[in-house]
Amino acid sequence: MALLDLDPKVVATARELAARAAEPVVSIAKAHTTVAVERATLRLAGITGADSTHRAGDVPWVNRVIDTVREQCGLEHGVVLPAFHALRENNFGTLTELAEATAAGQIQFKIPTGKDLTAARKAATSAVAKGIKTIDRNRAQRDKLIHKLGDPAQRPWIYLIVATGDIDEDVVQAQNAARAGADVIAVIRSTGQSLLDYVPEGATHHGFAGTYATQENFRIMRAALDDVSKEVGRYVRLTNYASGLCMPEIAVLAGLQRLDMMLNDSMYGILFRDINPIRTFVDQRFSRQVHARAGIIINTGEDNYLTTADAVDAAHTVTVSQLLNEHFAHEAGLPDHLLGLGHAFEINPKVPDSFRLELAHALLARELFPDAPLKWMPPTKHMTGDVFNGYLLDGFFNLAGVLTGQSILLVGMMTEAVVTPFLSDRDLALQNVRYVLNAAGSLAEDFRPAPDGLIVKRAHQVLGEAVDLLERIVDDGLLNAIADGTFGLMKRPADQGKGADGVITKAEAYFNPASEMLEAAQ
Amino acid sequence: MTDSKRYVRPYGDTTGDGMIQTSFTLPIPFGPKADGAAQQLANKMGMDPAMVVHSHPIGDDFTFFVVYGSVKHLVDLDEVKVVEREYPLLSPAEVNTTLKKVLRRKLVVVGGCIGTDAHTVGIDAILNIKGFAGEKGLEYYRELKVVNLGAQVSVPELVRRARTEKADAVLISQVVTQRDAHILNTQEMSAAFREAMGDRRPLLVAGGPRFDPLMAGELGVDRVFSRGTTPGEVASYLVHAMQEKKGVAA
Numbered sequence: 068m069a070l071l072d073l074d075p076k077v078v079a080t081a082r083e084l085a086a087r088a089a090e091p092v093v094s095i096a097k098a099h100t101t102v103a104v105e106r107a108t109l110r111l112a113g114i115t116g117a118d119s120t121h122r123a124g125d126v127p128w129v130n131r132v133i134d135t136v137r138e139q140c141g142l143e144h145g146v147v148l149p150a151f152h153a154l155r156e157n158n159f160g161t162l163t164e165l166a167e168a169t170a171a172g173q174i175q176f177k178i179p180t181g182k183d184l185t186a187a188r189k190a191a192t193s194a195v196a197k198g199i200k201t202i203d204r205n206r207a208q209r210d211k212l213i214h215k216l217g218d219p220a221q222r223p224w225i226y227l228i229v230a231t232g233d234i235d236e237d238v239v240q241a242q243n244a245a246r247a248g249a250d251v252i253a254v255i256r257s258t259g260q261s262l263l264d265y266v267p268e269g270a271t272h273h274g275f276a277g278t279y280a281t282q283e284n285f286r287i288m289r290a291a292l293d294d295v296s297k298e299v300g301r302y303v304r305l306t307n308y309a310s311g312l313c314m315p316e317i318a319v320l321a322g323l324q325r326l327d328m329m330l331n332d333s334m335y336g337i338l339f340r341d342i343n344p345i346r347t348f349v350d351q352r353f354s355r356q357v358h359a360r361a362g363i364i365i366n367t368g369e370d371n372y373l374t375t376a377d378a379v380d381a382a383h384t385v386t387v388s389q390l391l392n393e394h395f396a397h398e399a400g401l402p403d404h405l406l407g408l409g410h411a412f413e414i415n416p417k418v419p420d421s422f423r424l425e426l427a428h429a430l431l432a433r434e435l436f437p438d439a440p441l442k443w444m445p446p447t448k449h450m451t452g453d454v455f456n457g458y459l460l461d462g463f464f465n466l467a468g469v470l471t472g473q474s475i476l477l478v479g480m481m482t483e484a485v486v487t488p489f490l491s492d493r494d495l496a497l498q499n500v501r502y503v504l505n506a507a508g509s510l511a512e513d514f515r516p517a518p519d520g521l522i523v524k525r526a527h528q529v530l531g532e533a534v535d536l537l538e539r540i541v542d543d544g545l546l547n548a549i550a551d552g553t554f555g556l557m558k559r560p561a562d563q564g565k566g567a568d569g570v571i572t573k574a575e576a577y578f579n580p581a582s583e584m585l586e587a588a589q
Numbered sequence: 590m591t592d593s594k595r596y597v598r599p600y601g602d603t604t605g606d607g608m609i610q611t612s613f614t615l616p617i618p619f620g621p622k623a624d625g626a627a628q629q630l631a632n633k634m635g636m637d638p639a640m641v642v643h644s645h646p647i648g649d650d651f652t653f654f655v656v657y658g659s660v661k662h663l664v665d666l667d668e669v670k671v672v673e674r675e676y677p678l679l680s681p682a683e684v685n686t687t688l689k690k691v692l693r694r695k696l697v698v699v700g701g702c703i704g705t706d707a708h709t710v711g712i713d714a715i716l717n718i719k720g721f722a723g724e725k726g727l728e729y730y731r732e733l734k735v736v737n738l739g740a741q742v743s744v745p746e747l748v749r750r751a752r753t754e755k756a757d758a759v760l761i762s763q764v765v766t767q768r769d770a771h772i773l774n775t776q777e778m779s780a781a782f783r784e785a786m787g788d789r790r791p792l793l794v795a796g797g798p799r800f801d802p803l804m805a806g807e808l809g810v811d812r813v814f815s816r817g818t819t820p821g822e823v824a825s826y827l828v829h830a831m832q833e834k835k836g837v838a839a
Contacts, residue, residue: 243648246648247647247648258708259741275765275768275770276765339709339740340740340741341739341740374710448710452816489614490614490647490651491612491613491614491647491651491653494647494653495653557739
């Protein structure tokens with residue numbers, strides 16, 4: 068039930084402005100490919116493994132192939148035509164054999180023509196179709212398991228993070244967390260992975276403040292959660308991160324290993340990791356198309372704006388980002404029920420009426436996106452190391468979450484900004500959530516903010532400010548707005564940032580069977 | 590507060606009662622034996638008497654405890670060594686006027702997170718105009734030119750930028766501390782500046798929640814700031830250090 072009495076005309080205007088702001092960026096995204104999109108395509112076509120003899124350490128085979136193709140004939144036509152032409156010409160059975168020969172310097176890549184072109188297209192299409200079929204099978208398997216084991220009994224779903232750096236320890240922590248009530252397990256990535264221009268290989272045991280996202284780590288954790296799902300009698304979901312320079316590849320790996328949610332924000336990499344804006348928008352579009360196919364719920368990163376900027380002053384930038392994320396997601400084929408738009412409880416607790424303002428912001432998100440599984444993020448910025456105070460703040464965060472009907476609740480830890488949580492910290496945090504759910508889980512039924520009260524007025528004000536900002540962005544251009552520091556105070560010009568050299572303008576005859584299949588499905 | 594007191598003990602509700610509270614988990618199943626084990630640990634930690642006021646199981650194999658009790662230890666304040674602030678706190682206006690007088694140009698600050706550390710919370714709190722704890726960041730100061738390089742800046746890149754920007758001061762932030770990454774990264778950074786620029790190197794300042802201000806020598810930097818440092822403190826320190834360098838009396 069709508070409590071804020073938002074003007075449907077203003078809401079429609081906001082969406083229309085977001086679409087207009089996004090449109091030029093979508094055109095740019097369609098006109099370009101990136102090294103990461105091409106690598107993702109080859110991964111769908113079945114390439115795996117890494118070159119362990121390379122002097123730089125394990126270099127994934129897919130990187131070797133892409134880099135060589137780019138050197139020899141460019142990526143303007145996409146990687147699959149030269150790759151599958153070379154595969155046929157040399158009678159290799161698999162792409163991995165091709166990669167090994169490539170590394171040995173035995174392959175000369177070229178763009179095929181005539182009959183060779185037709186044959187390469189056909190071979191590539193059938194290889195990529197196999198990868199897509201695996202993703203489809205995983206989606207069906209998830210549906211089957213959910214049907215058999217069931218979804219969590221309550222909303223919001225309880226989302227817990229593990230981050231030991233060692234996948235084997237992560238498994239222990241994740242299974243225990245599921246037994247203690249977690250519905251969603253997120254494995255935090257190692258610091259710095261977002262800026263690696265390759266996906267590491269194999270099971271890993273030495274991450275920094277998190278565990279590397281690799282296909283094997285995904286497989287290990289999903290299998291462990293399948294086991295514990297049977298034990299606890301509900302399907303426990305797995306989350307990882309598709310942000311950074313390898314968004315499209317990690318999206319493919321997530322689809323191939325039946326992950327259930329992925330962090331995927333349209334602007335996070337640009338603003339917080341200084342990744343080139345064009346690279347990000349191209350990668351983001353492809354990765355979201357893959358997520359859409361895999362039935363993966365994306366989690367967007369609006370909480371980050373509030374950790375750098377003031378949560379009251381910048382509240383409208385969250386709304387603007389949510390609207391942009393929604394538009395980019397719809398454009399890539401993601402339906403509302405897969406849009407885990409983010410926001411966070413980050414207002415300074417010393418601000419008078421801070422809790423009422425939090426309720427206003429949270430309700431605004433809820434009513435703007437009624438069918439989206441919103442992700443509600445706990446306080447971090449005002450967690451000071453005073454764990455007792457932090458525990459209270461987390462309680463209020465939980466209360467705001469249930470009162471405003473949030474869908475996915477990331478459990479706050481009183482050790483935020485102190486240490487990685489102890490076993491007992493996680494247990495206490497879950498007790499906090501359980502108490503609030505038990506004591507006030509249905510309080511939303513009785514909650515009617517006064518029509519002219521602070522909460523309603525504040526929500527209207529934030530929406531109004533969001534519309535104003537969107538108008539400025541439309542006038543200025545989204546890329547210029549990003550360059551000017553409109554979001555999170557970071558200035559990111561379109562021609563700078565990491566990974567810019569991995570962006571390639573598509574040729575007229577560009578061919579990518581993955582893009583064609585993913586777009587056709589929409 | 591007089592500093593006549595040399596020995597103190599924790600204060601619960603009566604002077605000298607020595608009362609503290611602590612909590613921990615033991616890897617044993619919940620039950621009377623677990624409570625006894627917690628009691629024993631507390632006694633060995635110097636809590637006597639110790640009261641295990643709460644315990645509950647975490648899964649089948651762990652038990653969590655809350656313990657209150659009196660410790661026998663005394664704190665000898667004469668043996669406590671900390672870095673006392675060696676410079677006066679200035680307002681932004683005072684910072685600007687002093688710098689103008691001392692340098693007759695803007696003071697250039699280059700900052701970033703080095704190594705794989707992607708946590709810009711700390712450096713942003715100090716540099717971004719938004720600031721921290723109600724104080725505006727260094728970007729707000731008219732007489733400071735701030736270049737924020739952001740996250741995961743390599744040491745050679747930092748040295749190069751410090752050179753091209755003719756930095757007076759380089760601020761680095763380290764949040765991630767796994768396997769002492771913060772210490773190793775900072776030492777690598779200070780060594781690189783010494784090697785590249787010798788005595789002409791800029792002022793080196795390291796900050797992060799797990800740094801101890803006493804570590805400046807070990808890290809090879811001029812000043813270390815720890816948890817809770819505000820932009821105003823950093824700005825005031827920079828002014829103080831510039832005055833020292835120029836030999837102007839504070």
